[in-house]
Amino acid sequence: MNAPRLRARKLDIRNGHVDLSHGAGGRAMAQLIGEIFAENFANDLLAQGNDQAVFSVPPGRLAMTTDGYVVSPLFFPGGDIGSLAVHGTVNDLAMAGARPLHLSASFILEEGFPLADLQTIAQSMGAAAREAGVKIVTGDTKVVERGKADGVFISTAGIGVVPDGLDLSGDKARPGDVILVSGTIGDHGVAIMSSRENLAFETQILSDSAALNGLVADMVAACGPHLKLLRDPTRGGIAATLNEIAHQSKIGLRIEEDALPVKAEVAAACEFLGLDPLNVANEGKLLAFVAPEAAQDLLRVMRAHPLGKESAIIGACVEDPHHFVQMRTAFGGGRIVDWLSGEQLPRIC
């Protein structure tokens, strides 16, 4: 008797579509996982082929994080949902000062989604993971009926190792600490909005989506003991992130509008779209809070890294029982930088 499973045709990636059988735990699912995910994520741990990966970790504390990705459109200038799902989770680990090790990936696919697009996304995830030095070691695939999802949603989780002696946390900033940003703000959000609204600006605005673990490793090596906290200003932009930190650390923050790096084309697009760059998401930037005596050193180290060339000191922490974030504007006035309560940019990540 011949084993019929040995004669299975390869997936028709060019013309095929996801169907419910690809989430059913049977042969079709095994084939999808084998030909698309295992192929593009190739590593020894994923190849164990079990429902979990088992591995040794270096001694030290671990960081663990997760994010769901529902960005629309799935493909945008400067990236796609696949690279974003790797960068975002790597960055959440890096913000603890951790060296990212391994990721998991959970896919929720809509029936009818083109296999060619899924292949592109998986390739992009694999490339982003290799570039960031992490492995996608375990995963899961579910399929829901047409109209019950929107193409593909991805949830990645990650673990990393935190170096001994480093204890970064949102509650660690103190009055006097200096605030730095690693580059221009608002690029990701504006790239998504332009692509969603089909806007053509003179220059194409690219998402800044990138893995920041290399930059963070340099920062930790140079200024580790002086670093108080790192955070990547994603959804809600630097306005939301600064407010979160002011609350967690129970301090006020003062920033300088003039010091904020914003690309001219992003500023123009924000004006056109009625957005404030402070509220717009970034996916390859970080805010660093550092003891004042190390601020210049940190700035130098950050600017020496390809992803931190446009780093800038943007403000400092102060005593403030109200935990306000205030900005001195370019015109010399002042204003409160508040969180937005509602939704400015849905499905930005």
Next chain:
Amino acid sequence: MNAPRLRARKLDIRNGHVDLSHGAGGRAMAQLIGEIFAENFANDLLAQGNDQAVFSVPPGRLAMTTDGYVVSPLFFPGGDIGSLAVHGTVNDLAMAGARPLHLSASFILEEGFPLADLQTIAQSMGAAAREAGVKIVTGDTKVVERGKADGVFISTAGIGVVPDGLDLSGDKARPGDVILVSGTIGDHGVAIMSSRENLAFETQILSDSAALNGLVADMVAACGPHLKLLRDPTRGGIAATLNEIAHQSKIGLRIEEDALPVKAEVAAACEFLGLDPLNVANEGKLLAFVAPEAAQDLLRVMRAHPLGKESAIIGACVEDPHHFVQMRTAFGGGRIVDWLSGEQLPRIC
């Protein structure tokens, strides 16, 4: 000046609904996370309030896993998507023999989803986690527009510690090894199908959704060195799982239909629905492969645990270059137990 954020009203959990602002990274999201997730998952690591949790782990190898949950309906006899999302991921860790430690949870919510249902799901997740002895240490929430998802999807990831000397894997079964199942098969799938089709059988059939890490700990303590592999037969039922293992271990499997524990009402429902219990999902059962000399001991230990009372020896591994799973039927005949290729029961988990 008063801080307006201090005057925010509490969420109207009874009558409120998820809206896009709950995924926007601003205050509304912080409130949803605080009042629903942090409240129900309460633990010291989640309370760190960062985008990642940092913790020490005991020495040893780690297991890591993830699963997405898209079960429909969200609430079913014997559980809901929340308890399922904890049990499923705990079980994937336990199948490596790992002691589960921490979970992450990524929520994708549809605009308009009732907060009361979200609260019930979060309560159920919190209770399931406490019962299984794990903490939900980090999470993420995204909201998509009405019609772009189906209520709520959850992806959980988990890590656990694998005891030294234990090396369970799908490729470890050898001819002569004995196959056990920890109880009746098909309960979860039939519970979902009955509830979806609104079928009333004489007895209500409950999902078997449960965390198996306690049962596994007893099995490892008693028979660790003799255990070859464990796997929970979820999507695709024991037919898919047995076929997977036959392939991974490059052996054949022979099982006895008479030995398979199936509840009478599940058998009846399967007949009515045109399903084979072998293909129906379980969420609180495991298959164990063990060296023959330890099979009786293992059976005794399994039956002594509340979740293994109806454990049974169902077959054994044989040499077979075709890697077939064959079943001797109750009538004395034989048949190949094949994987289903297509989708029998969509969105069962």
